Amino acid sequence: MNVIVLGATGSIGTQALDCIEKIGANVTAMCAGKNTDLFEKQIRRFSPKAVAMSDRDAANRLKDRVCDLSIPVFSGEEGVLRLFDEAECDVCINGIVGVAGLRPTVKAAEKGVRIALANKENLVVAGDIITKTCEENGAEIIPVDSEHSAVFQCLNGICPTGGDIKAVTSKIRRLILTASGGAFYGKTRTELENVTAADALLHPTWKMGKKITVDCATLMNKGFEIIEAAHLFNAGEDTIDVVIHRESIIHSMIEFNDSSVLAQMSLPDMRIAIQYALTFPNRAPSPVPCLDFTSLPPLTFSKPDYNTFRAPVICRDVLKEGGTSGAVLNAANEIAVEAFLQNRIPFLKITDFVEKMLTKYPSSKNPSVEELLETDRKIRTENISD
Numbered sequence: 001m002n003v004i005v006l007g008a009t010g011s012i013g014t015q016a017l018d019c020i021e022k023i024g025a026n027v028t029a030m031c032a033g034k035n036t037d038l039f040e041k042q043i044r045r046f047s048p049k050a051v052a053m054s055d056r057d058a059a060n061r062l063k064d065r066v067c068d069l070s071i072p073v074f075s076g077e078e079g080v081l082r083l084f085d086e087a088e089c090d091v092c093i094n095g096i097v098g099v100a101g102l103r104p105t106v107k108a109a110e111k112g113v114r115i116a117l118a119n120k121e122n123l124v125v126a127g128d129i130i131t132k133t134c135e136e137n138g139a140e141i142i143p144v145d146s147e148h149s150a151v152f153q154c155l156n157g158i159c160p161t162g163g164d165i166k167a168v169t170s171k172i173r174r175l176i177l178t179a180s181g182g183a184f185y186g187k188t189r190t191e192l193e194n195v196t197a198a199d200a201l202l203h204p205t206w207k208m209g210k211k212i213t214v215d216c217a218t219l220m221n222k223g224f225e226i227i228e229a230a231h232l233f234n235a236g237e238d239t240i241d242v243v244i245h246r247e248s249i250i251h252s253m254i255e256f257n258d259s260s261v262l263a264q265m266s267l268p269d270m271r272i273a274i275q276y277a278l279t280f281p282n283r284a285p286s287p288v289p290c291l292d293f294t295s296l297p298p299l300t301f302s303k304p305d306y307n308t309f310r311a312p313v314i315c316r317d318v319l320k321e322g323g324t325s326g327a328v329l330n331a332a333n334e335i336a337v338e339a340f341l342q343n344r345i346p347f348l349k350i351t352d353f354v355e356k357m358l359t360k361y362p363s364s365k366n367p368s369v370e371e372l373l374e375t376d377r378k379i380r381t382e383n384i385s386d
Helices: 011-023 036-046 056-065 076-086 098-111 120-137 146-158 165-169 210-218 220-232 270-279 311-321 325-341 349-360 369-379
Strands: 002-006 026-032 050-053 073-075 091-094 114-117 140-143 172-179 240-244 250-256 261-265
Touching (some): 002 076, 011 036, 011 091, 011 270, 026 036, 026 076, 036 050, 050 076, 056 076, 076 098, 098 114, 098 325, 098 369, 114 270, 120 220, 120 369, 140 220, 146 250, 146 270, 210 220, 210 349, 220 240, 220 311, 220 349, 311 349, 325 349
Parallel strands (some): 002 026, 002 091, 026 050
Antiparallel strands (some): 250 261
16 A cells, blocks of 8 residues: 655654554655654655655755655645655545645545545535545545544444445434534633633643644534535535534444434544544554443533534534635634734634634635635735734
């Protein structure tokens, strides 16, 4: 198996490389952003045929550091895309955060390869385009998000390999996505007025990058996952529910028309979802410890507080609206989260800013990738302090 790893130095990328090494797959190409120190170590460890760094200065530094390896080092977005032409690829793991991962996802879809997708923002911004491109070129998306991997695994538990998963979904009443609730579960809006970035990064169960951890705190991450699930599983917005499950042991569930429920459970460790995307339809021994049901804490469930955490409601409206609204949603959220992490805005303004931008930029229907990226650029010119 030949694998291209996008975002190799990030949380998903480092765990993916761990899984790849354990199952004996071959890394043919990798890309990273700015972390030349870690990326050099990964290159020497996995010996890819080509690499790229989105940051051009970092790429120039890397060229000097790996000149003894005679390996091509590309730079910028075009350099990342070139990896697909330079290296063999059966599976592309996309762990690039944000809209920066969109073109590589589309490129992988055009190549007809398996896409192990950890970048939910791609489907939020361009879900219709990506799924259509996959269908036209015989590519497949296997989700790496723990919740969507759980749904995928449950569906495949009732659908033999090669079966029509979309046909099976017609027999399902609900997809139930679980949510940890993030760092501020149970807080009121008044209590959230003075929380800090350090507070928001205290996730109860998962260790992730800063941006996605803040998204968990606002529940924007769960809103994005509603949109993602709709595209991945051809599901209507009204068939996707969310339940708070603080322990993160049940990763998601499907409910059948006869009210029977099937759940996927494991300790909270992304390597299970990553490895399953690599080995599907087979399974391989995992480095993740087994569940010991006799020592588990009680599993709890509750309804989300959508009055305090409005992001999932906003995302449902975006899913219904379609067009360029997903690009507005994603860009506005990225800007606001970054401003919050830099202590330039309070926590509650993240969602307020997203709503403001969605009102200011009405959706245009049937956009191209270029139009979506242009919408993204327009949003990023907005002054969040206004």
